[in-house]
Amino acid sequence: MLRGEFGEGTQKAMELLVAIGEAFDAERMIPVTRAHAASSGQEGDLYFVEMLAKGGAFCRIPTTTNPIADFEYFQRIINIADEHEEASVAWKTKNYYTQIEAIMSQSCIPYLAENIPEYGEHVAFSESSATPYVNSVLGALTNRESIQTALAAGVIGKTPEYGLHLKENRKGTILVKVEANLKDGYSYSLLGQYVGKNIGYGIPVFLGISKRPTIDQYIDLCAMMNVTGAIPMFHIPGFTVEAKTVEEAFSRDVPEDKIAVTDFELRQTEAELQTATGDIDIVILGCPHYNLDQMAEVARLLKGRKIRRDVSFWVNTSATTKILAERAGYGRPIEEAGAHVIVDTCIDMFCWNNLRGKTGMTDSPKCAYYRRFGPVRVASVAECVAASVEKDA
């Protein structure tokens, strides 16, 4: 492959993996059985996938993709032709991923449906929530990949053996004492925001979480730790799969070095996120993509309500989740309230450019961080709904 005998695209993918392996002193390449490329539909993404596809490369193992955009939906409701250049880059990127035989899941939660690694499986997953989720909650083994290294691993079916592919590197590095009241996904987002910012890079071990987090709480924690920090994995002894006790999580004496998180830190973190108060023009939910439980929750909150005419309300999810939500009856109350359910799309895409300068509201600190609109309020989903529906007569 490195000599080019399998084509130029495969050769380029192998060159990248060999260079990474050399940089990290890996001793050998090991097989990986699935990959997730956090495709962005932006220039850097296009450059690499185009080079591989034009060189005849194809995915030798199942390789899913991140959201790019639901072009057809946006074309129906706003004129995305005004954003011609960015749309064209995204469109080309999508076509090259199809050509290279990636699975066009276009979801940032592929580990729930389209691409689920098993315990002990070596994989190559990029995407902020995906890497810590598959390492910590599922017990698969992946490094914190980039779009390009994950795609290269998808093409080759191998990755250099270093970092989190080695058991000895998967132990905790810092203790996080949680004394805050973690009542919903939103509070886990705030916890993730605080921990990522204060640790930077490392493997936190959480102490004090007494109730098993729900799937969306895990996802929110994972996503936010990798917005403000670089956290490839974490342990919640007794709940995540690789450590039953704090001692096991560290595999040595529990370090004295620790951070504590109380309600005060969460409130302070929340306050730092707010750049708007008062009236809003737009609500964006689903960053990361909403899962089925979250679709049920927003349907329950919107049932029988109407979104105000001066507010546009968007719920981002995966195509798979949308189908299941419709079958479960969650789609109708959301759409009858006047909200859009949008699939395949990331909040960091050109499709939202027409919202620039508008005041937004979201339950996702990550969305607030990458916002394509103007000032933003961040609050729980219930508060987002309350701020955008008509008052009861």
Ligand code: F3S
């Ligand atoms: Fe998903 Fe994009 Fe947010 S990939 S997590 S919707 S920034």
